[in-house]
Structure formats: structure tokens, C-alpha cells
Amino acid sequence: MRRITQFLRDVGREMKKVSWPKKQELTRYTVTVITTVAFVAIYFSVIDLGISEIIRLVLE
Structure with missing residues (x-):
């Protein structure tokens, strides 16, 4: 259980470092x-x- 708690604390610390x-x-x-998705969809269509x-x- 201690490892899970430590993991979640580490995740929280790392998330604060993220540049959103x-x-x-x-x-x-x-x-x-x-x-881009629309262009690719039209292209393949x-x-x-x-x-x-x-x-x-x-075939005819």
C-alpha cells in the first residue's frame, strides 16, 4: 500500500511540472x-x- 501512495505522490509532483x-x-x-483529419478523410474517400x-x- 505504501508503494501505491508513494506512486500517487510522485505523479502529483510530476503533474505540477507539466507545461500546459x-x-x-x-x-x-x-x-x-x-x-488534418478532415483532409485525410476526404483524400482517402x-x-x-x-x-x-x-x-x-x-469487371463489367
């Missing part, structure tokens, strides 16, 4: 991630549609 992002940085990071059409033309 400011609101503006967090907003910028969030927009960047959402934009277009690629998938293209490959599907090629396969459909070959």
Missing part, C-alpha cells in the same frame, strides 16, 4: 488536428471512389 498549453495554443492545435470505379469498369 494556453487557450490560444490549444485552439490552434485543435483546429490543426481537425483540419476520393482515392476509394476512384479505385472502386476502376474495378467496376474492369
